[in-house]
Amino acid sequence: MTRRARLIVLALGGAGLAALLIAACFDLPRFGGPWHPYGDRAVHASLARRTANTIASVNFDQRAFDTVGEMSILFASVLGTVVLLRQTRDEKRALPQPEEVALPVRRYALVVLPVAFVAGLYVIAHGQLSPGGGFQGGVVAATALHLLYLGADYRALERIRPVGLYEICDALAACAYVVTGLAGVLAGTAFLANTLLPYGTFNTLSSGGIVPVLNAAIGMEVACAVVVLLARFLDQAVEIEEESGKP
């Protein structure tokens, strides 16, 4: 198909889809309206189980089983990326050379690194209380480590980032989530049902039953997954070369 013909087909299909979508928009409930039956029930259930952050309660209590699926997607895509970006037979590993880093960049990166890392852990730990949680905090903690790449060089990053260990931790965190769910089955309730642990005092770190446990597992899994993903992409960019020598 020529480019022109393709554009015409696209315009026809796009116009039809746009018309349908716009018609659908006018039939949706009014924007900002008061009618949110599921939202109201989710808030009620979250408060009944003493979880201050309703979104954490939805993710790790009411929809905890869906989060297993989400976690599996994350795990599978990390696995796929690791397989796709492995070193092939016609490639060799070059030792990355130390690079000169501007002094302000180096200072800033090294000052911010511990702050960003602790902030990431804080966001994970307070997932059931304040906005944030395992997914968000995991990404913050994992990217904080990579400030070392900006501030120093790739070899410094590799010293604090043994990728094999992070891959194992990723798998362990995924297992921890499922094992926490199975503990409920062994105790005579249902898979991932939040009835096993005491709900604690509202708005404290230990409130919410299994929510903080699952939150921590997800935080660890996301942090490790992001480290592994970035490591594979950085390896391709920095280390792995074709045999002929060009990157």
Place this chain on the structure above:
Amino acid sequence: MTVLPYLVAVWIFLTGCYGLATSRNLIHAVGCLAVCQASTYVLLLAVGYRDGGTAPVYSDIKPGSRPVVDPVVQALTLTDIVVGATVTALLLALVMQISKRHGTVDPDELRELRG
């Protein structure tokens, strides 16, 4: 203009589709897919909005003192973002392999199968 946020989502989605169909670079196409996905975030958050509502987090507001936006769609948006980010990573890894094996990232030049 109570439908404007929904229309914004439609507009973002169609923009992403246009970019996907006319893309001449696979990395650009992956970016367009991310734009399509961004439209679902806008749609979900628009569906869950409540006039005068605040975040559904009760660590600093008393339960029942203020209306809150719908937490269910917010949690769905979180899932959406996570899945979107991981799928983007996987697709970029695929693009890197295509670039290595075929020496091009232009989808129009990837017509013929190679064994």
